Amino acid sequence: MEKAKISPGQLFTLIVLFDLGTAVLRVLAMSAGKDAWLAILLGTAGGLAIFGVYASLFRLYPELPLTGYIRAILGKWIGWPLGLLYILFFIHGAARDLREGGALLLSSVMDQTPLIVANAVMILSIVYVLNKGIEVLARTGQIFIFILAVLGLLSIFLLFAAGVIDINRLLPVLGNGLGPVIQTTFKQTIEFPHEEVICFAMLLPYLNHRKMGIRAGFAAVLISGIILSFSTALNMAVLGIDIAGRSTFPLLSTIRLINIGEIIQRLDVFVVLTLIIGDFFKVAIFFYAGVLAAADLFRINDHRKLVLPIGVIILFMSMMISGSFIEQIEEGDVLLVTVFLFFGVLVPIFLLAAAGVRKWFGSNP
Amino acid sequence: MTLKTGFLMLMILCMLPLAGCWNYREMNELAIALAMGVDKLGEDEYRFSFQVVNARDISGIKATGRIPVNVFSGKGRTLFEALRKASQKVPRRINAQHMRVFIIGEELAREGIEELFDFMERDPEPRLTTRVIIARDSDAETILKTVTAVESIPANAILGKLKVSGRVLAESYEVEMDDVIRGLLTKGGGPVISGIRHVGKVKSGEKISNVEQTELQTDLFTSGMALFKNGKLAGWVKGRQARGISWINNKVKSTIVNLDCETKKDALAIEILRSNTKIKGEVKGERPLIRIQIEGIGVVGEAMCPVDISKSAEIRKLEQLWNEETAHDVMAAVKTAQKLKTDVLGFGAAVERANPKAWKKMEKDWDEIFPTCKVEVNVESTIRRTGMISKPFLLKEKK
Numbered sequence: 001m002e003k004a005k006i007s008p009g010q011l012f013t014l015i016v017l018f019d020l021g022t023a024v025l026r027v028l029a030m031s032a033g034k035d036a037w038l039a040i041l042l043g044t045a046g047g048l049a050i051f052g053v054y055a056s057l058f059r060l061y062p063e064l065p066l067t068g069y070i071r072a073i074l075g076k077w078i079g080w081p082l083g084l085l086y087i088l089f090f091i092h093g094a095a096r097d098l099r100e101g102g103a104l105l106l107s108s109v110m111d112q113t114p115l116i117v118a119n120a121v122m123i124l125s126i127v128y129v130l131n132k133g134i135e136v137l138a139r140t141g142q143i144f145i146f147i148l149a150v151l152g153l154l155s156i157f158l159l160f161a162a163g164v165i166d167i168n169r170l171l172p173v174l175g176n177g178l179g180p181v182i183q184t185t186f187k188q189t190i191e192f193p194h195e196e197v198i199c200f201a202m203l204l205p206y207l208n209h210r211k212m213g214i215r216a217g218f219a220a221v222l223i224s225g226i227i228l229s230f231s232t233a234l235n236m237a238v239l240g241i242d243i244a245g246r247s248t249f250p251l252l253s254t255i256r257l258i259n260i261g262e263i264i265q266r267l268d269v270f271v272v273l274t275l276i277i278g279d280f281f282k283v284a285i286f287f288y289a290g291v292l293a294a295a296d297l298f299r300i301n302d303h304r305k306l307v308l309p310i311g312v313i314i315l316f317m318s319m320m321i322s323g324s325f326i327e328q329i330e331e332g333d334v335l336l337v338t339v340f341l342f343f344g345v346l347v348p349i350f351l352l353a354a355a356g357v358r359k360w361f362g363s364n365p
Numbered sequence: 366m367t368l369k370t371g372f373l374m375l376m377i378l379c380m381l382p383l384a385g386c387w388n389y390r391e392m393n394e395l396a397i398a399l400a401m402g403v404d405k406l407g408e409d410e411y412r413f414s415f416q417v418v419n420a421r422d423i424s425g426i427k428a429t430g431r432i433p434v435n436v437f438s439g440k441g442r443t444l445f446e447a448l449r450k451a452s453q454k455v456p457r458r459i460n461a462q463h464m465r466v467f468i469i470g471e472e473l474a475r476e477g478i479e480e481l482f483d484f485m486e487r488d489p490e491p492r493l494t495t496r497v498i499i500a501r502d503s504d505a506e507t508i509l510k511t512v513t514a515v516e517s518i519p520a521n522a523i524l525g526k527l528k529v530s531g532r533v534l535a536e537s538y539e540v541e542m543d544d545v546i547r548g549l550l551t552k553g554g555g556p557v558i559s560g561i562r563h564v565g566k567v568k569s570g571e572k573i574s575n576v577e578q579t580e581l582q583t584d585l586f587t588s589g590m591a592l593f594k595n596g597k598l599a600g601w602v603k604g605r606q607a608r609g610i611s612w613i614n615n616k617v618k619s620t621i622v623n624l625d626c627e628t629k630k631d632a633l634a635i636e637i638l639r640s641n642t643k644i645k646g647e648v649k650g651e652r653p654l655i656r657i658q659i660e661g662i663g664v665v666g667e668a669m670c671p672v673d674i675s676k677s678a679e680i681r682k683l684e685q686l687w688n689e690e691t692a693h694d695v696m697a698a699v700k701t702a703q704k705l706k707t708d709v710l711g712f713g714a715a716v717e718r719a720n721p722k723a724w725k726k727m728e729k730d731w732d733e734i735f736p737t738c739k740v741e742v743n744v745e746s747t748i749r750r751t752g753m754i755s756k757p758f759l760l761k762e763k764k
Contacts, residue, residue, distance in 0.1 A: 108489050113387040124379055131372070168718065175721035240547045243486070243493075257543060259494045266492075305368065 005208040008216035010138035013145045014285065015200060015217060019224035020148075021282030022100050023193045024231050025275055027250045032184035034170055034241055037233035039181045043189025044225025050194050051221045053348045055214045058204045060355050066201035067296045073355050082347070083297045089343045090290030091310060093196060094283050095317035096332070098122060101279030102318070103325045108249050109272055119318050122276075126284045127311040130291065131304050134206055137284060144277045151270045152227075155255055156234070158267070162258045165237045191336045193228075194221060195344025199289035248325070287314060396457035399434070400520035402505025403481055404470035406440060411473075413447035414438035414506040415459055416520050423518065432573050433517050436510045444484045461490040465524050467497050467542065468561070470504035471598065479596035482546050493543040496524060499591045499598070501560035508563055511570040511585055523585060527559055530587045535620035535637075536607040537590050548593065553731035554708030555593030557610055560601065562588035594707035602701055609698025612659060612691060613710045615642040621666065624686045629670045635687055635748065636666035646715035648723040653716050654739045657695060661746040663687070668757040675755040680748050688744040695742045703736040712738055 006014075029036040029043070061069040067086060071079030102118040110118065129137050159165055174181070200217065207213035235250045238257055244250045252271045259265040291310055295303035322328040398415040406412050415437050422433040437459075439451030448459060467485070469478055485491045500508045513522035531538040537559035548556025563585060569575055570583030589603035590610060602610060611617045617640045623631035640661040647654045665674055665683070673679055702709055713731055717724040727734050 110388045111489065117387060121379070124375060128372075128376075168714065171718045172721045175717065175724075239543065240550075242550045243543060243546055246486070253493065256492055257494055257541075265494070308368065308372070 004133055004135045004206055006134060006138045006203070006206045008207065008209055008212040010142060011200070011203070011207060011213050012216040012220045013141040014138060014203075014281065015197065015220035016224045016227075017141050017145055017148070017278065017281035018197070018199070018285050019193045019221065020227060021193070021278040022097055022104075023228055024278060025104060025249060025251045025271070027232055027235050027244050027247070028192065028228065029184045029189050029232065030245045031188070032181045033176060034172070034236065035174055035176075035181045036184070036236065037170075037229045038173070039184040039189045040225060040229040040232055042181065042185040043191075043194065044222060044229070046185070046190030047194030047197070047221045047225055048218060050190070050345055050348075051197060051217055053345075053352055054198065054201050054204070055217065056352055057201065057348060057355065058210075058214070060359075062210055063205060065203075065205050065292060065296055066198070067293045069355075070351065073351050073358065080297065083293060086343065087290055087293045087297065089339070090199065090202075090286050090293060091314055091317065092321075092339075093199070094286035094290060094314045095321050096328070096335075097279060097282045097286060098314060098318040099321055099328055100332075101275060101283070103328065104249050104275055105272070107325065108252050109268070116315075116319055119315055122280065122283065123311050123315045123318075126280060126287055127307055129284060130288055130307045130311075133304075134203065134288065137288065141281060144281070148274060148277055151274060155258075155267070155270055158258050158260065158264060159234065159238060159254070162260050162264075164257045165234070167237055169237050169240050170233060187337065191341055191344070193224075195340050196286075197221065198344045198348065199285050201348070202289040202292045203285075283314070287311070290314075390458065390460070394457055395460040396455050397460050397463050399463060399518060400466045400468065400509055400523065401461065401464055402468035402470065402500070402509045403444065403473060404504040404506060405473040405476060409442055410440055411442070411444060411447050412438050412440050412506065413444055413451065414509050415451065415455075416509045416518075417455065417459070418518060430573075432512055434519060436506065438506060444481065445488075461488070462492070464491055464495050465520050466527075467491075467495050468500050468505040468508050468523075469497065469558075470500050470506075471502060472504065474499050474558075474591060474593075474598040477596045478545075478593070478598075479549055482542065482549070485542055486546065491542075493541060493546075495542050496527060496539050497542055497545050497558050498523065498527065498540075499558050499560045501562040501588050501591075501601070503563045507567055507570075508561055508585060510567075511563060511583060512573060512575045513585060514576045514581055519585075523561060526585070526587050527561070531559070531616070532618045533620070535611040535617040536604060537587050538611055538614075538616040548709070549596055551708060551711075552713050552728055553706075553735055554710075554713060555596060555599070557614070557709045558591045558593065559587060560589045560591050562586050592702065592705055592707055592709050594705060599705045599707050600701070602698065605694045606697045606701050609694035609696070610702075610709065612640070612642055612695050613644070613657060613698060615640075617642075617661075622663070622687055622690050624683060624690060626668065626670045626672045626683075632668070632670040633665065633672065633683065634667040635663045635683070637661055637663040638749075644711060644715045646712065646717075646719040648716060648720045648727075651734075652737050652739055653712070653723075653727070653734065654741065655712050655715060657740065657742045659691060659695070659742070659744045659746075661687070661691065661744065663746065663748055665748060665751040669759070671757065671760040673756055673760055674751050680751075684746050684748055687746045687748070691744045691746065692742040695744075696740070699740050703738070706732055706736050708735045 029039040032039040057069060061072060067083035070083050098119050102115050105118055106113060106115060129140060235244045235254050238254045247253045252268060255267050255271050258267055291303050291306045294306050300306060322331055396417045398417050400416040402414040404412045416434050417437060419433050422429055422431055437451050437454045439447040441447030441450050511519060513519045516522035516525055527539055540558050545556045565583030575581055575583050589601045590607045591598050592600050592602060608620060620637050622635045624633045624635060625631060626633040640659060643658045645656045712735060
């Protein structure tokens with residue numbers, strides 16, 4: 001472990017940036033139709049519960065990262081291989097998000113650029129920041145969340161000013177009843193993006209104020225859930241459910257509709273910035289979690305040695321992970337309720353239960 | 366090689382891609398198309414026309430006095446193919462990012478426009494804020510080729526006419542591409558798209574000599590609105606019916622309503638300053654009831670008759686007349702839409718909002734149910750001021 005500390009405020013920024021990352025660009029929970037925003041809000045409640053599991057594990061083992069307490073709870077023989085799987089999981093997560101960000105960038109703005117170039121530029125800058133350590137990443141986050149907040153508030157204001165928002169497009173609420181909403185909540189919105197927050201189980205030991213840090217974590221999950229719900233509702237109120245549902249990149253389509261007096265228009269750059277910043281932090285945190293897990297399992301004192309090699313692996317994995325963007329999205333839907341669910345929710349719950357049992361029987365926690 | 370030097374080399378390598386743009390497109394290599402038009406040519410073939418700006422001729426000092434635009438076209442079975450085919454004629458790469466108006470020929474509109482919009486949504490260049498117009502009684506290419514006065518770029522002239530007449534007359538309104546797409550997806554309905562009409566000889570409109578006279582021999586006028594049904598043009602409305610459509614769709618920004626006063630017909634003009642329309646649905650039995658609630662604020666704009674509008678009682682009477690006139694417009698629009706069996710008025714959406722369960726049952730047969738909808742119009746208008754004078758001077762002459 002490196003000797004670094006992050007403050008609760010910094011944890012908050014990182015979680016918000018991570019949760020919004022790629023999620024804010026897309027319309028989530030389309031299977032709930034016009035009530036997608038509601039499904040996302042309900043999902044956030046689930047997200048808080050999931051974070052609760054991570055927080056409880058952290059309270060039991062405040063000095064250890066995820067891969068550390070897996071071994072402490074399950075013993076070396078099960079814990080170590082499971083930790084190894086977590087390394088693969090984190091690297092895979094980083095590669096998926098890198099691919100997704102690159103694909104969106106290429107399909108919307110830079111249609112002639114090869115994917116590997118866009119991804120390589122992104123991964124190189126992430127490698128640079130991670131070489132500087134978690135503190136630098138956290139401070140970068142504090143700068144960029146400010147930029148994102150300004151862009152977001154300005155966009156909302158301009159959308160209202162342009163008069164393109166029509167609340168009628170969100171009505172009727174619960175037109176198909178509660179069924180589809182609940183179904184979508186369980187199938188999609190609890191899992192995404194909340195179960196990916198498992199990455200932070202690797203970062204929590206860096207907190208300087210544990211109690212406040214946990215609170216900041218809960219606040220971050222809640223707030224990012226509310227922002228996601230709001231942005232989805234906004235996309236639908238502007239584009240209508242059909243256009244929003246069909247769009248590869250709905251946030252961009254929404255912002256493109258701003259046209260105030262033929263002067264304030266073409267604000268695509270707002271969304272492209274959001275895409276690049278969000279994707280940067282999402283990939284960086286998955287990446288960093290993978291690096292820390294590898295350093296912990298293989299007892300490497302200076303985790304920086306691992307950054308470049310893992311970066312190269314992520315880059316090539318992002319190219320090989322799927323043949324097309326469609327495949328990527330299809331895979332994502334399946335992975336969400338299998339692999340991500342297993343590593344993000346089931347394993348932590350099992351760990352918590354196992355830790356509880358160990359404590360109950362009085363053996364050393 | 367240590368990690369540090371390796372990293373340094375990587376950073377230097379980074380400078381190569383970061384310093385330039387892979388995707389660069391220089392301004393002087395682009396032909397910016399401000400307007401595009403589509404016509405159908407025979408079986409399954411489209412003609413895609415572009416009005417391309419000659420940057421030099423709108424730059425002031427360097428202007429040569431030639432027409433500032435040229436029209437090119439390409440043929441193809443898909444729009445994209447037609448666009449690329451046009452490259453045989455255009456010396457630069459056609460860029461659609463600044464497209465302001467998208468014109469559809471009437472013949473194509475009657476056959477169906479649904480296919481056109483996939484490209485507009487899929488390709489990152491065209492924008493959904495582009496206004497869509499139907500070329501009434503002509504093809505899109507003819508409209509694009511017409512040289513216009515006041516605005517030297519015809520695309521801007523078309524947009525200007527559409528905008529201004531929509532805002533002050535309300536017998537048509539601006540329709541953006543996203544409105545059209547949403548319209549095409551409404552059950553049992555379709556979009557409403559404003560029309561533009563070509564007046565005069567086709568050939569003389571293509572030359573710069575067309576604008577070398579005070580009254581143009583050939584010109585473009587906004588004219589009515591096209592109602593669509595299942596993606597096909599079902600019929601045109603104009604005048605008061607068209608204004609009724611604007612009222613119902615809450616697109617009236619300002620317009621002039623003529624009222625009868627005393628014995629004279631249509632002698633008093635009310636200028637509308639603001640209005641707001643709400644549509645509510647209600648399902649009782651088989652036939653849904655649609656309630657249209659319109660609120661308007663206006664001023665007396667002109668009085669060509671002896672009426673004492675300095676009295677508030679008289680103003681009340683005028684407001685009452687105005688309510689009736691507006692309701693008349695609205696009902697005329699409703700009747701037309703019901704006759705054409707196309708729900709361009711958003712009644713289906715109103716029913717869905719009010720009673721999602723009943724809508725689920727009606728959705729399939731909405732084509733048949735829509736013409737039977739009962740409609741209640743309730744107008745509440747207020748005359749706020751009477752302009753710079755109160756009583757008309759005609760009133761004194763009478764005494």
